[in-house]
Amino acid sequence: MLEIRDLHVEVDGKPILKGIDLTIRAGEVHAVMGPNGSGKSTLSHVLAGREGYTVTRGSVTFEGKDLLEMAPEIRAREGIFLAFQYPVEIPGVNNTYFLKAAVNAGRKHRGLEELDAMDFMQLVREKMKVVKMKDDLLKRSVNEGFSGGEKKRNEIFQMAMLEPKLAILDETDSGLDIDALKIVADGVNSLRSPERSMLVVTHYQRLLEYIVPDQVHVLAGGRIVKSGDRTLALELERHGYGWIEQQGVTAA
Amino acid sequence: MSASSETVEELVHKAYPHGFVTEIDADTVPPGLSEDVVRLISAKKGEPEWLLEWRLKAYRHWLTLREPTWAHVHHGPIDYDAISYYSAPKSRADGPKSLEEVDPRLLETYKKLGIPLEEQMALAGIAVDAVFDSVSVATTFKEKLAAHGIVFCSFSEAVRNHPELVRQYLGTVVWPTDNFFAALNSAVFSDGSFVYIPKGVRCPMELSTYFRINASKTGQFERTLIVADEGSYVSYLEGCTAPMRDENQLHAAVVELVALQDAQIKYSTVQNWYPGDEEGRGGIYNFVTKRGECRGARSKISWTQVETGSAITWKYPSCILRGDHSVGEFYSVALTNHYQQADTGTKMVHIGKNTSSTIISKGISAGRAQNSYRGLVKVTKSADGARNYTQCDSLLMGERCGAHTFPYIEVANPTARVEHEASTSKIGEDQLFYCAQRGISPEDAVSLIVNGFAKEVIRELPMEFAVEAQKLLGVSLEGAVG
Numbered sequence: 001m002l003e004i005r006d007l008h009v010e011v012d013g014k015p016i017l018k019g020i021d022l023t024i025r026a027g028e029v030h031a032v033m034g035p036n037g038s039g040k041s042t043l044s045h046v047l048a049g050r051e052g053y054t055v056t057r058g059s060v061t062f063e064g065k066d067l068l069e070m071a072p073e074i075r076a077r078e079g080i081f082l083a084f085q086y087p088v089e090i091p092g093v094n095n096t097y098f099l100k101a102a103v104n105a106g107r108k109h110r111g112l113e114e115l116d117a118m119d120f121m122q123l124v125r126e127k128m129k130v131v132k133m134k135d136d137l138l139k140r141s142v143n144e145g146f147s148g149g150e151k152k153r154n155e156i157f158q159m160a161m162l163e164p165k166l167a168i169l170d171e172t173d174s175g176l177d178i179d180a181l182k183i184v185a186d187g188v189n190s191l192r193s194p195e196r197s198m199l200v201v202t203h204y205q206r207l208l209e210y211i212v213p214d215q216v217h218v219l220a221g222g223r224i225v226k227s228g229d230r231t232l233a234l235e236l237e238r239h240g241y242g243w244i245e246q247q248g249v250t251a252a
Numbered sequence: 253m254s255a256s257s258e259t260v261e262e263l264v265h266k267a268y269p270h271g272f273v274t275e276i277d278a279d280t281v282p283p284g285l286s287e288d289v290v291r292l293i294s295a296k297k298g299e300p301e302w303l304l305e306w307r308l309k310a311y312r313h314w315l316t317l318r319e320p321t322w323a324h325v326h327h328g329p330i331d332y333d334a335i336s337y338y339s340a341p342k343s344r345a346d347g348p349k350s351l352e353e354v355d356p357r358l359l360e361t362y363k364k365l366g367i368p369l370e371e372q373m374a375l376a377g378i379a380v381d382a383v384f385d386s387v388s389v390a391t392t393f394k395e396k397l398a399a400h401g402i403v404f405c406s407f408s409e410a411v412r413n414h415p416e417l418v419r420q421y422l423g424t425v426v427w428p429t430d431n432f433f434a435a436l437n438s439a440v441f442s443d444g445s446f447v448y449i450p451k452g453v454r455c456p457m458e459l460s461t462y463f464r465i466n467a468s469k470t471g472q473f474e475r476t477l478i479v480a481d482e483g484s485y486v487s488y489l490e491g492c493t494a495p496m497r498d499e500n501q502l503h504a505a506v507v508e509l510v511a512l513q514d515a516q517i518k519y520s521t522v523q524n525w526y527p528g529d530e531e532g533r534g535g536i537y538n539f540v541t542k543r544g545e546c547r548g549a550r551s552k553i554s555w556t557q558v559e560t561g562s563a564i565t566w567k568y569p570s571c572i573l574r575g576d577h578s579v580g581e582f583y584s585v586a587l588t589n590h591y592q593q594a595d596t597g598t599k600m601v602h603i604g605k606n607t608s609s610t611i612i613s614k615g616i617s618a619g620r621a622q623n624s625y626r627g628l629v630k631v632t633k634s635a636d637g638a639r640n641y642t643q644c645d646s647l648l649m650g651e652r653c654g655a656h657t658f659p660y661i662e663v664a665n666p667t668a669r670v671e672h673e674a675s676t677s678k679i680g681e682d683q684l685f686y687c688a689q690r691g692i693s694p695e696d697a698v699s700l701i702v703n704g705f706a707k708e709v710i711r712e713l714p715m716e717f718a719v720e721a722q723k724l725l726g727v728s729l730e731g732a733v734g
Contacts, residue, residue, distance in 0.1 A: 048685075048689050051681065071688070072685065073687075073689075073691050075689075076688065076690055076691040077691045081689075084689075088680075090683055091705070092703075093704035097700075098690070105690075105692055105693070109691070162691070
């Protein structure tokens with residue numbers, strides 16, 4: 001589904017990612033862990049196509065297509081979804097209206113008919129259950145005045161609505177208390193399927209207790225320094241990132 | 253939009269071969285302004301003596317005035333002697349001969365707004381020979397209004413058929429000596445609309461300039477007078493969402509509204525005159541005086557405007573709240589892109605007791621545009637219990653545009669309550685990226701955000717207008733995203 005080869009990325013002339021190789025197959029859940037400044041967020045933003053990141057080397061293919069050639073909205077319509085660490089507020093724009101525009105942009109791209117108001121609302125009702133969304137959040141402006149937990153729930157709700165092929169969760173656990181974390185994780189788990197891949201980017205192991213990954217990669221200094229199964233995350237928690245950086249140095 | 257109203261729209265946008273202006277089409281008044289020109293205009297329109305005197309008085313006063321310079325706009329000097337003050341046929345003759353001669357960007361915009369080809373040609377100022385069966389539509393419409401005793405006609409017609417009404421109300425809200433541009437308009441106004449709603453009548457439909465065939469080609473010095481007699485109600489729509497091309501650079505219109513006791517006037521405008529090109533060349537100077545007077549108790553005047561066109565907009569639709577318990581409202585969206593400049597706002601003058609006013613102003617600025625809100629809330633000594641609420645929001649796109657707020661508050665009565673809120677925000681790259689990541693293109697995202705920002709105003713527009721205005725806001729900002 002996703003193939004990252006020797007990816008080098010600079011921000012303002014400063015190298016951040018220094019040769020990432022990562023393959024995610026359909027249905028797999030991969031976790032990328034790493035300390036602050038290791039390049040985790042850069043990786044998710046580059047995949048989503050945010051401006052300000054310069055790819056200096058390497059390639060990313062998504063379902064056989066060159067992802068880096070695509071505009072961000074095309075990537076989204078092709079099935080890449082980024083759950084933001086800090087979901088953006090859009091004052092005055094109704095949450096439901098926003099979602100309808102998003103869903104229909106995707107449908108149009110795939111050659112499907114746009115959903116009318118009735119069908120759309122039916123879909124909304126169905127998907128709201130995934131993250132136990134409250135009705136009033138639908139009527140409010142996008143993320144405006146939402147609590148941290150509500151924003152993250154809204155992200156997962158959008159993900160449920162947009163049914164992506166690859167979901168990137170960027171520090172989705174940050175700022176969540178344990179109850180909110182459970183709800184969000186349950187939502188994500190209910191969206192796991194053999195066709196849908198996920199890339200879970202996180203600083204802490206905590207989230208991975210709820211969203212159990214197939215593979216864990218440790219990112220440090222712009223490189224993946226270690227990969228393993230989910231026990232790697234536990235080990236990492238026991239020893240701290242300092243341990244892995246030492247390992248990384250010896251491995252290199 | 254319903255099929256019938258489309259037909260009506262078509263009808264007014266097409267060249268109309270007949271009408272009251274035809275008889276004088278052949279004459280051309282050479283450029284320049286003098287008493288003789290004023291007399292000539294009046295004579296050609298067959299006006300009564302009192303109206304000629306009224307024009308002359310305005311002209312003589314205009315000579316003593318200087319063009320105002322206080323607005324936050326910049327433009328080269330206007331040569332008033334280079335303007336032809338009676339030039340109905342001029343733009344037709346000088347206009348492009350075919351669509352190939354029209355700015356392709358303008359055509360692109362027409363396409364995006366979904367305007368049919370024939371209509372595009374008419375809007376672009378091309379003579380269209382197509383015959384249309386629409387006179388019957390207008391006639392049916394007029395008959396329906398006449399059954400209610402409503403007068404809705406061109407200004408010239410009103411002068412001929414209802415001189416007593418015109419004489420009673422003309423210039424009583426915007427005096428012919430009011431300001432430089434109002435005085436100029438009063439001296440040379442070409443034509444416009446007249447509306448009279450009799451006592452207790454609720455006008456059964458939205459009155460739109462669309463319906464008035466003769467409205468075309470009177471854009472330069474247009475004059476509108478609306479009188480709502482006691483207990484009546486009228487909703488009036490002015491303008492058109494399609495960008496209108498016009499050879500005349502200076503537009504100085506005057507609109508006067510009079511609401512008598514318990515009457516209500518709702519006046520909605522969508523202004524989309526040619527704004528000039530992306531480099532700021534060309535475009536209309538829209539210097540308009542609009543004012544309404546709530547003359548009777550419990551009367552109400554509500555202005556709603558969506559201003560996206562013109563190179564320069566200078567416009568302050570105002571309310572004189574003379575009647576006790578009268579209400580004034582002003583809802584405005586002013587959008588400027590590229591090199592456009594807008595200095596717009598309102599004046600709310602509280603005279604009667606317990607009068608209240610609401611001002612909601614939304615300024616959107618992109619490119620290198622400058623967008624100013626200028627408003628006056630004046631509470632006179634007599635206005636016990638007056639209230640005002642003002643909200644002024646600005647939205648900026650990019651680094652090179654400007655938003656400015658000039659609120660003036662004068663309160664001479666201690667019982668008054670005046671509130672003012674203001675905010676400035678930016679369309680952020682993070683918002684656009686967030687939308688893009690959900691599959692929404694930058695153009696659609698901007699349209700979404702801007703319409704969200706402006707929705708308190710848009711929802712004041714009549715339904716059909718509101719839908720068009722929303723589309724227009726998006727289209728007007730194209731090219732604003734880098």
